[in-house]
């Protein structure tokens with residue numbers, strides 16, 4: 310378990326599945342309005358996603374969650390001590406036949422941040438940086454030397470956050486769709502050998 314300011318970070322358990330899903334869906338609806346179609350945001354199904362999360366967590370998925378360290382002090386005052394503030398999931402970089410050749414040759418052996426979501430009420434208070442530190446430590450412990458992630462091209466605040474974490478845009482954007490909506494995602498990455 311690690312602490313950073315008003316946040317305690319721990320490994321997620323299957324019992325966190327529903328809270329993880331709620332944060333995921335709330336953050337999509339709060340932060341992706343204007344980026345992803347309203348019909349998609351309205352149709353997100355918490356129950357189905359929570360069941361899938363429970364299975365992944367039971368299988369040992371590396372997910373870290375942040376909870377309030379001290380509800381009496383700091384900017385997270387008033388948050389229930391048992392409430393999750395956010396989560397990050399990490400593992401081996403997913404390889405796809407449809408990825409462009411540069412991505413397929415670069416990323417084998419890398420770690421990937423699959424998902425990174427802070428509850429809308431807790432954003433911009435340092436929770437993301439505490440979770441980032443936990444994910445980074447896990448990657449280093451596992452022996453990874455490079456870390457990458459895909460971020461929606463229009464998600465400017467997240468891109469800025471990742472730049473502060475030392476990641477850079479590799480200029481290897483790829484097209485994808487959600488519910489037939491054409492979207493673009495950016496590959497951001499950093500080596501883990503240099504200081505955080």
Ligand SMILES: CC(C)(COP(=O)(O)OP(=O)(O)OC[C@H]1O[C@@H](n2cnc3c(N)ncnc32)[C@H](O)[C@@H]1OP(=O)(O)O)[C@@H](O)C(=O)NCCC(=O)NCCS
Nearest residue numbers: 336340425426427432433434435436437438460467470473
């Ligand atoms: C991107 C995200 C994970 C970052 O988490 P976060 O908890 O908001 O991040 P932090 O609070 O640690 O840092 C965010 C910014 O707030 C600033 N900040 C931190 N504490 C602050 C405080 N007390 N007061 C004001 N600003 C603060 C940081 O300096 C940072 O600035 P920067 O964006 O210019 O680097 C989160 O905002 C989020 O869930 N966004 C929506 C979902 C999303 O886009 N996820 C990424 C998918 S790829």
